[in-house]
Amino acid sequence: MTTLLRLENLSKSYRRTQAGCLRHTLLAVDRVSLSVGAGEFVGVKGPSGCGKTTLILAAGALLQPTSGRVLVAGQDPYALSSDQRARFRAANIGFVFQQFHLIPFLSVLDNVLAPALAGPVAGARERACELLAHFGLAHRAGHLSADLSTGERQRAALARALLRRPKLLLADEPTANLDEENGAVVLRCLAEFARGGGTVLVVTHDPRAAKYAGRLLEMNGGKLEGAAGLPTNHTNHTNPTKEMNGGKLEGAVGAQNQAVESSEG
């Protein structure tokens, strides 16, 4: 299996001021090494403050590590200039955040189209409409994000992350603000993406992630446990279509699965 994401002895520390005068260094990520193959769904769980978000931002070429190396699709994004790194991110990486980070003054459709601001995307509008339909949000296309439920917002954020067909999808606590049903839907979609050949790295508290992830790693005190090597069976996902509830969403995701399956040939 091709390694899509490789972290080599990755460390990230922050300098913090304590009690207004004393400065100390906080090691958020401590010499983490991890390899994630194409089509793999890896979950990282751990308590709050263990460095999960720092890990995912560093992996996503958004946060320069203090030491170590990040390779995405064989390329070190931190060796690139800021603008080249931005292009690299746009071309290769998709993000899903706990707070969704939908732009409040844009419609749902425009939010999904937002990645096209970075550069042209062939058939962006059609792709966005397809994704909205796929996530059961076609009828919400013209609405502002404030009009959506939390589940709908996260699905819109997921659609946005998928617009450019990224190789790597990074999700930071994507289910933290969602109820059980919507959380399951999001995790299934991530699993679907992995089954379609994409790479997914999810950091989460959600114990359900274990059900969808090919590998579930534990992070504690900035250290990652059980991260060595590639999994032997990354396709050991529960088929998300079999567990879906709710008519419209179920149909839409199912259609995506068929599309993914047919593309896999």
Place this chain on the structure above:
Amino acid sequence: MRLYRLIFRELLYRKLNFCLGVLSASVAVACVVGQRAVLRQYDARTEQIIAAKEAETRATMAALEDDYRKLMLKLGFNVLILPKDQSLSDLYAEDFASKYMPEEYATRLARSRVVTINHVLPALQQKIQWPEHARTVLLMGVRSEVYVQSPQQKPMLEPVAPGTMILGHELAVNLQFKPGDKSRLMGREFTVAKINPARGNKDDITVWINLAEAQEMLNKRGVINGILALDCTCDTVDRLGRIRSELSQILPDTQVIEFASQALARAETRQRAAVEARNAIAREQENRARLRRQRESLAAILTPGLVLGAALWLGTLCFNNVRDRRTELGLLRALGLRTRQILAIFLSRAALIGLAGACLGYAAGLLFGALWQEPPAAPRLAALAPDPKLAIAVFLAAPFVAVLAGWLPACIAARQDPAVALKER
């Protein structure tokens, strides 16, 4: 999805920030445009005032011209042309010239188009005994004016019709004459045509009759003993010298004496009045120019201050906008937007605010300029008239200043660490 869509949507979403920005830009633009409009209106008003004053002066001077002409008529004559051999001692002792010259001299003088004399009146004057009343009087034979300029020229002295006489005031009072009375003079009957008002000089004992009749009565046919040259318009200090110089070419066997200096003093006064009127206009112009300079000086301080204040305010609003959009910026960076795209978002936004401010401010400034005072219609229209150079300057400068004001916040936005914003819960 294009950047401009994001920019417009954001402007519509954060209306208060946008409106405050437009307001600050428009206030600065309105002040600049309004100040220019007020100055233009002021200039138009100045032109109007000066034109009115000039017209008023022209009218006053025209009225004065007529007044002085009449005053001069009452006072006597400006220049008296006498035969060259006339003794001035005798003239002053006798009150009339004892030497004579041809009446034709008057015509020759008039036809010469001499430039310093406007009116030519030939006269025959002699002190006589009025036998019918046993009074010594000055007999003055005058004829109608010999036109210098044209037959339409307004005469200085009304001609005395044959068979009529005009009496000096004292003479008429003593002899109890009134207009319409008949009286005999040296055997001829005359009708009193007019009694002159008291002048306090020898005119008060003068009898004016027609020149031809006087020549007959005094047995001096075809001759006169003086030519009265009136309303001499010589513009040099040495008036008499100039007139003498001219007349020596035309009438070599004559002499010229200044006559009725009081009239000349009046003429000088008239000239001084004209000079004073011109000075008054110049003073008015200078006064208005001084006020204009004061306004310009005030504007030179106020305008940069206002523009700077507006720019600072706009910069603050842009900074607030950047702060409000920290997470959005982090997301856009995560989505792959480059530094110059982030700069473009914020600088375009500032430029749009500047442009909107320029539109509103330009209109408001013109309106402000027009409503500043209650002038006549012409200056108000002048203030409202478009000034293409000013319009171009405003519509270029306002977005430019707005971009400058938004530059620092845009740079802060572009340099913002996306990870920090995205980590915030």
